[in-house]
Amino acid sequence: MSLVRFAPAVLGGRVRVPVSKSAAHRAMICSFLAGAPDPLPSGEAVSEDLAATRSALAALNAAKRREAARVDCGESGSTLRFLIPVAAALGIPSVFTGRGRLPERPLGVYLKCLPPQGVTCESGGGLPLRISGRLKPGVFSLPGNVSSQFITGLMLALPLLGGDSEIVLTSPLESAGYAEMTVQILKEHGVGIFSSETGWKVPGNQKYLPCRCEIERDWSQAAFFLAAGALGGHVELDGLRPDSAQGDRAAEELFRRFGARLGWNGGILTAEPGELWGIEIDASQIPDLVPVLAAAAALAKGRTVIRNAGRLRLKESDRLAAMADGLSAVGAAVKQTADGLIIDGSPQLRGGAADGRNDHRVVMAMAIAALRADGDVTVTDAESIRKSYPDFFRDYNALGGKANDLG
């Protein structure tokens, strides 16, 4: 439980954020299924979640020659939910484990839709989960508002089956950008999935092909530095795709709506301060942006209302509670609703001690709120940033931030 102390600062300069965690998980799994090498660029710091996918794929590979696979997913929801149907499609009996909050995060969707299609699932409700049997093609009906990761998992697995399948949504799709990204990355690997009126049609008997595509940079991580630019300096972000399939590219538009000045210059996105005013935010498609949007809102004049974010309670922490408590602890006026936050902003926070709740996005969001506090902000669980952005404090300090990791 390491502690980090942030002193107020104005960030300025250029940063190249990591590769998109979401795109990288997908590219690693598609490459594995194509028999191609790991596609992560060399020289890139590997986050704990991507390391979990890498070792989980190695465990599946080894199990092709042995008995059951032991697939440790660490704290990564994506690794777990993407690889359960993939292992089942390959007919590899597997035991999935995880730690932190992962054993409590929802899996019921699979426990309901996989057994009728030939997969035996044994668990006490959470993890460990033991699966056996080979997945059969067919119709997979599932809700669209628990986690899009179940849909991505099926999209990755169903093309491998010996017949055609269909994914049917029984409620409106949230986090839709993540499903779109899956379709795009599958296409780059020679696999076709087609949208239908109720979901997607997935032809079987498809072959994954190697792809020498570059994995794009992460809009969700870029959002922390867009917020930093909006709050004070001149921040430049290098390497982002303006035409990205990542739903979190919406960060650009959202910070403009707050009043920040953003613009593209060649391939560089710049963020500069403006007079920030509270806004209304529908978070149903952009769950991972909520912590940093809440931090910016605490420093924008007037009221920000964040709605349709109930799913944030099921992430690495209850992120609505974590941000309400963390921002309140440093002097902000934040109230939770059942599915969101109401934030009355002020020009400056007080400073104080916040609980990082072992949640990388909470710790990074508090680092942004701390930029405009009168006193220092300390945050617990600093090491949780390794889940998605191991070099976050290095990049933050390189821009003039004052993060002091107290160990």
Ligand SMILES: O=C(O)C1=C[C@@H](OP(=O)(O)O)[C@@H](O)[C@H](O)C1
């Ligand atoms: O597919 C993905 O890469 C992700 C989907 C989202 O989850 P939900 O669909 O559960 O909201 C997001 O929160 C997560 O960080 C990454």
Ligand SMILES: C=C(OP(=O)(O)O)C(=O)O
């Ligand atoms: C929720 C996240 O990831 P995952 O669901 O893969 O654990 C995240 O990165 O914020």
